Amino acid sequence: MRTDFVEKISLSQFFLMIVIFQLGTAIVIGLGQSAKQDAWISVGIATIYGVLLIFAYCFMLSLLPGKGFYELLKIAYGSLLSRILSYFYVLYFLYIAARVTRDFCELLTTAIYPKTPIEIISLSLALMCCYFLYQGIEVIGRSTEILFPYSAAFLILLVIFLFINRSFHSENLRPVLEFGWGPVFQAVFPSMLGFPFGEIVALTTVMVAVTRQDYLTKVGISAVAAAGTILMIFTMINVSVLGVDMIDRVEFPLLSTIRDISIAKFIERLDALVVFVMMLGIWLKVCVFLFAALKGMESITLIPYRNFVFPIGLLVSSISVFIAANFAEHIEEGLVAVPLYLHIPFQIGIPLVTTVILLIKVRRRKGEKKHEGLDNVVQSEN
Amino acid sequence: MITISVLVISVSMIFMITMIDICLYGRSVWDTLVYIFDIDFGTKEYYVIFGYLVSFVFTVRTDLSRRKEQRSEQSS
Numbered sequence: 001m002r003t004d005f006v007e008k009i010s011l012s013q014f015f016l017m018i019v020i021f022q023l024g025t026a027i028v029i030g031l032g033q034s035a036k037q038d039a040w041i042s043v044g045i046a047t048i049y050g051v052l053l054i055f056a057y058c059f060m061l062s063l064l065p066g067k068g069f070y071e072l073l074k075i076a077y078g079s080l081l082s083r084i085l086s087y088f089y090v091l092y093f094l095y096i097a098a099r100v101t102r103d104f105c106e107l108l109t110t111a112i113y114p115k116t117p118i119e120i121i122s123l124s125l126a127l128m129c130c131y132f133l134y135q136g137i138e139v140i141g142r143s144t145e146i147l148f149p150y151s152a153a154f155l156i157l158l159v160i161f162l163f164i165n166r167s168f169h170s171e172n173l174r175p176v177l178e179f180g181w182g183p184v185f186q187a188v189f190p191s192m193l194g195f196p197f198g199e200i201v202a203l204t205t206v207m208v209a210v211t212r213q214d215y216l217t218k219v220g221i222s223a224v225a226a227a228g229t230i231l232m233i234f235t236m237i238n239v240s241v242l243g244v245d246m247i248d249r250v251e252f253p254l255l256s257t258i259r260d261i262s263i264a265k266f267i268e269r270l271d272a273l274v275v276f277v278m279m280l281g282i283w284l285k286v287c288v289f290l291f292a293a294l295k296g297m298e299s300i301t302l303i304p305y306r307n308f309v310f311p312i313g314l315l316v317s318s319i320s321v322f323i324a325a326n327f328a329e330h331i332e333e334g335l336v337a338v339p340l341y342l343h344i345p346f347q348i349g350i351p352l353v354t355t356v357i358l359l360i361k362v363r364r365r366k367g368e369k370k371h372e373g374l375d376n377v378v379q380s381e382n
Numbered sequence: 383m384i385t386i387s388v389l390v391i392s393v394s395m396i397f398m399i400t401m402i403d404i405c406l407y408g409r410s411v412w413d414t415l416v417y418i419f420d421i422d423f424g425t426k427e428y429y430v431i432f433g434y435l436v437s438f439v440f441t442v443r444t445d446l447s448r449r450k451e452q453r454s455e456q457s458s
Contacts, residue, residue, distance in 0.1 A: 303383060
């Protein structure tokens, strides 16, 4: 096995990873539909929450620079309890990776390959992600940097085509706040807390690989803000093109929006552009979640994570087939069980408690070092 | 150690998805397991299980060769 892998990513790669990670499935599945024409306001509020969340994660990592997420758990909770927590985090990240894989399979079987079994799509994605993970996080960062311009170009093209096609109907966005702030906040809490902004917790395992740690917070905040803005814009686009009634009924709003494009009966069926954007996002999400889980296994077993890549990757592929019998069940799990019982404890609860414990320990250590320093000065004077 | 870790995680994941199904739909444990793993002969679910089993075999092989190397290092 090669031992000369480099595990460093640049700030620009980190920025793009966050943007694509956030856009991933959210841009196609749509957010805040229960808020109807005010969905874009819900996304804006969720973006503010996302910015605060990444600030909190960067603050937690800055308490002990150079230490990764699992190392911080070890320092905060001790060896045994940190292994138990790491074990639960591994299960959580693998489950979310399986859910994201299932989203991908459902999209492809709906949009492009209706006769292809989801098992084949799931296996193909898993094998590809396993190969990237085996090569290391630097390869993933570089690939993100190379593929992002295509994704951005396709999204801009889609907006231009929608504009030329005169698909926008601004009256669909009115009246603003027709039912007040209630539905807007109900759309945010608790489902949008966990998806997509809360999933940044997986990126805490990647943050330690960033070269310039002193700019981590600024780059993280700007990346989340950029991703949130893009999501807000596309939410507005979906509502203005499809209308409130249609958005509730379609599985993939952006896909339905794009199908509206027909310019001179020549430029039509641009589904492939949307599928490319989603494929890139899902590939990155699965890679990051798998990486986070594998790093957890490395911290528990003290065996390099590359030994686990293929069996765990193919386990995720199998689990993605078994987690739900159909898409409706898959969505129901994601709306009912996952936000309350998984997202909130793992994204907010445990990191918050960890930050508090680390703050106390770091301040205590600084206090002890001050006393030691004073003792040394007193001794030298004597 | 690699084999045991992968086995533990695999069983834990199956337990986790079973528990989520039980919490959501209120079925019994056995009914949930049958529902999840309702694999008929000839269905394509065998592809993913086969893929996992092949990778598991390679994992066992890797684990055994690592242990052999460690033993030979210790004896030398």
